[in-house]
Amino acid sequence: MATAARIPLGPSVDAIAARSTEAVEVFEIGYDSLDGVRIAGWYCVPRREHIPPPYPGLLLVPGYISEPTLPKSWAKLGYAAVGVAPRGKLRSNRQYNPGYPGLLVDNVVDRNTYAYRGFYVDAARAVDFLRNRPEVDRARIGVHGSSQGGALTITTAALRADAIACGAAGAPYLCGMMDAAGLTHSYPYEEINEYLRLYPEREQAVRETLNYFDGINFAPLIRCPMQINIGLRDDVCPPETGFALYDALGCEKTLHPYPNCAHDAGSHWEAPRIVEFLARHLQPAGALVRA
């Protein structure tokens, strides 16, 4: 993070009229990150005549194979919302493109060049993008995502504990990674099983690297309120790892376990609870906040 802090953000903000509406302006954004990689994202803000600033900031972080969110619906609620594409995702893959499958084990024997070293920083620097926007209230910036987005919610809230006001993480991935790989044959963790089937002699090196990137090890750094939801029959991110993450959090925290859910982690019921949680802590003008 110290290395990243020395890199000027170099933000760009280009209006996309074709995707804007009467209530929301849409922008394509870019900024610089580690290793000279240019990171892309979408930025949506309420139109001033619809909801006047300042706005709480909300960072939406993507799943492993999903595209970054274009967060218009969040902007309608009153957030200045960024959907970020960390390195390797579409529009951020000109300089780094390990593919899917591939990202999870790219340089996994070396913590200094491992894929998620830059990936985590890319997500965290989206917070700096939001903090630099004049329409954003720096004291009210939250982060939310599911699966890999859940992992990035954890790491961003930890790496930017000074700047994040709350986080909602669904089915958090990248927690207890070696244990998780032993509990499932589902991708993406199956990439680790495949890698070690081919290179069993590298297990110790893989284990050592992953310890530096395990969300459970980031959890104690988080100071803001966190809400976690998990599926107790999740084959992608085994629930054992979600419980371990929750136990490691030292902040104000809430866990919503869903007994018969898999990697959906109860999203059908959890979605409105996430809206309510974020609204309670971030106070967007357009959202209804329950007393």
Next chain:
Amino acid sequence: MSSELDTFWDAVDAELARYPMAPELQPLPMRSTDSSTTYAVRLTSLGPYRIFGYYSVPKGSARAPGLLLTPRYGSVNHVPDYHDRERYAVLQLMHRGQRLADRPFAAEYPGLLTLGIHSPETFIYRAIVADCMRGADFLLSRREVDLDHVAVQGDDLALLTASRRAGFTAVQAHELLLYRLLEAAQVTDEYPIEELNDYLHTNPDSGPAVQHTLEFFDPLQHAPRIRATTLLASGDGAGDGPSGGGWLQPLYQAVGGPSEIYRLTHNGAVDHDWMDAWLARQLGGQPRSRFLEPV
């Protein structure tokens, strides 16, 4: 619409038939296991354009049930699930524009859904459906596939593929995107459907042309040709909106073969296990839960 539809798609089929499939299989040791061998597959589709797939075959059986997984909406499709690879000869297709099939054309997200939508001849889904048909041609040509048990699974693309290829015994469809798309767009601002709203907002006079185009790609128009046993996964909400239990009723009634609707419980593990068991019944396989009990 029926004869116009048939003429349009017969022409696509005729054009596709002009290109040899030219399959190229490359074993992938990294994705293979003790119980299955996985290959990278490249095929020629309309254009000509080279598309990609992950194809996995169980070890140790003369013939295995076949399963075609049509591509999701997005840039990436996973390697087929481990449990499917143990039971089925399974092909996960990447259509043109998706990763591993993105040269020279790389799809944009958002953007793909409305690419060329002003005309059925230029709409990108004309070629994407052809890609799926080519994937079906490949799977149905394989000697290791039990041709009495072949299924296709996915969204609208699974239904359109089943309507254009008679070799499927079962089709399982969920999370439809092209079905009644204009109606769905009126009640959401979530992507990818919002792409259509963006397009109509930017091209306010395009409504009739877009409606005309989408009629050629709506599975409702193709359903009467489907003879495979069909399962549609439906929402359980009230009303006839996209999340409502009645949304798929017209499609269910239009399917030409035996069909049923599964009402999602939104308990993902329950829904997965039910749909997996349904597919296993159709293919003569054993149901599997992906969730491993800790030992």
